[in-house]
Amino acid sequence: xxxxxxxxxxxxxxxxxxxxxxxxxxxxxxxxxxxxxxxxxxxxxxxxxxxxxxxxxxxxxxxxxxxxxxxxxxxxxxxxxxxxxxxxxxxxxxxxxxxxxxxxxxxxxxxxxxxxxxxxxxxxxxxxxxxxxxx
Numbered sequence: 001x002x003x004x005x006x007x008x009x010x011x012x013x014x015x016x017x018x019x020x021x022x023x024x025x026x027x028x029x030x031x032x033x034x035x036x037x038x039x040x041x042x043x044x045x046x047x048x049x050x051x052x053x054x055x056x057x058x059x060x061x062x063x064x065x066x067x068x069x070x071x072x073x074x075x076x077x078x079x080x081x082x083x084x085x086x087x088x089x090x091x092x093x094x095x096x097x098x099x100x101x102x103x104x105x106x107x108x109x110x111x112x113x114x115x116x117x118x119x120x121x122x123x124x125x126x127x128x129x130x131x132x133x134x135x
Contacts, residue, residue, distance in 0.1 A: 073110070081106045 029037065084092070084102045092098060097105055
């Protein structure tokens with residue numbers, strides 16, 4: 001059975017140092033200097049983690065606000081759609097809509113995007129022809 005030689009402190013490795021020795025021992029620092037260097041490394045790690053946690057909390061806050069704003073906007077769109085659906089066909093014709101256009105009209109106003117329907121490339125005229133006589 002072979003015995004292993006006694007290892008000195010400078011030959012020991014740590015989890016963070018590469019194999020072959022601890023880099024702190026090669027700097028010839030005193031005990032106080034080594035402790036100060038290790039303490040500043042700890043503070044740097046803690047600061048890095050604190051910044052990461054702070055950024056994560058801010059990101060989560062922004063995502064929460066986006067979610068709440070989206071839900072509020074959806075409620076407003078649904079309320080406007082419900083209000084138009086409660087109107088009679090005559091009232092809808094007065095404002096230039098029919099029942100099938102309500103959803104598209106609401107979404108177009110909210111998002112600025114109109115649906116692309118093939119064959120409907122010409123300019124649309126209002127159902128209420130009284131607007132021409134007034135102008």
